[in-house]
Amino acid sequence: MEVPIAVALAQSVPRLPDGPGWWFEPKFDGHRLVMIRDADTVRLQARSGRIVTSQWMDLAVAGMKLRPGTILDGEAVIWRSGRLDFAAVQARAASSVDRARALAEQHPASYAVWDVLAHPVLGDVRARRYTARRELLLDLLADVGPPIQPVPATDDRETALVWYETLQTQGIEGIVAKRGDGTYRRGRHWYKIRHAETVEASVVGYTGAAAQPRALAVRLPDGRTAMSQRLTSVLSTAAAAYLITAGPGPRGHTDDGTPYTSSTTDLTVEVLAGTTRHAVVTVTRLR
Template identity: 40%
Template sequence: MIDLPPPLALARDTHPVPDGTGLAWEPKWDGWRAALARTERGVALFARSGRPIGNSFPELEAAGAALPVGTVLDGEIVVWRGGQLDFAAVQRRGLTRASRAPALARSAPASYVAFDVLATGGGDMRARPWEERHVLLEQLLAPVGPPLQAGLATRDRTVALGWYEDLAAAGVEGLMTKPARAPYRAGLASGWRKTRHATLTDALVLDVAGPRAAPTTARVRLAGDGGRVVDVAVPPPLRRVLAAARAQAGEGAVPVELRVGTGRHGTVRFVRVRGDLTLPGG
């Protein structure tokens, strides 16, 4: 049996969806990342931080008892409502006292979408390549069934891009890209990358912070979003470009283009300075 709780793999943000040989893709589920371990003493669930959370999800503990002793999975706890992922429901369940867990399990039942197997039968599987681990994962979970299930995965980027578009309406955050021949590595050494749904939008730079000749942060007002004002980091290659544009505009409002996440994270990223655009309020 591997040490519990196990350190989990992490993913770097990237856009667009990576392309290339030797890659695999999975949907990025919107829930709580968790390791599920079937031990001789029962079933344990751990949040990504290592905190035990099994008492909050008794139905997943019960389902995990069908797994072979010594199995450790990596996956996501999700709640479906009306065919859509409900992150708020997962969060409520995970943060509510254990005495209410059985009632919440009936009103907002959780599922565990497993996307990796770290161990089974007591044997450590992490040195095996992803493609072998995923086949093993499907074999382990096929006789178990919901609420434990293996997540979707493909080696066909066209199929993955179809998921990226089609599953957004169900609340799926985007895509995960993984090296198919790589072992399971904890932290950002995993080689995993995540691409969340995002849209490009125009904005006005109202003010900046940092060195005058190379500002590091810009305060911007988004167009078409109720005039929302946010602070966004300026990438190093664009800092002098932004400074020059502001100097040319007499340090007035400068149009820029941003990438805004459409999921619950709503991450805002600086894309470029728009010298070809004049926005109202500039």
């Protein structure tokens, strides 16, 4: 399987789909990772395609328990005081190698797995239906144990709604719905409902230096280009890794005339849906 691997994504919907053939999973609040178990090592790929093994070395070490030839898709999460801590995940993802090692000792990560893309015996299994891949996943992880564990899944919509209503206090941010007969392919073929009202926006530029951007210019789902509010230090550091790699482009302007340095990158961010009116954008996380 060629790396980087294009991952499947979910689109936001106002309610869970109904009818036969749907499966539901809790949506964990973490950092998307593809775990690639090679013959001699483990590589971890972010949603963007970047290799981020050094930031999640504790999970890479745990992944050595997998059989060579296994490729998994899931979420790196960090539990603190009985709930998911996304701020800790962001800090780890934006850390240097030494800092990531120190953070891992304080707050080890877990890997919540929802899919298997390659099987050590069967090879590429993305063309198989979700229910078949789910069986393969449970079998592969049966003897692996924490911190690598499969996410819960159910084909009962009422159970999924109970999860949605009761698991928010633990940091579960919503529910993802998938067709039981669906294959794994790139693009937005899954559905999600979330407690937080956010939308995804593509980053098209920045203000300040690429190594420490003050704000991001983003293209919103309705096609408008807007400037975000000032980034937190954690978000600025995380975005810098993408912007430095892409390099600066020509000067651009948002719809209201604010100038920015353009950047050709595949970086996507989540912004609060309520702040996108009048082109005011608050970035909550990098995707």
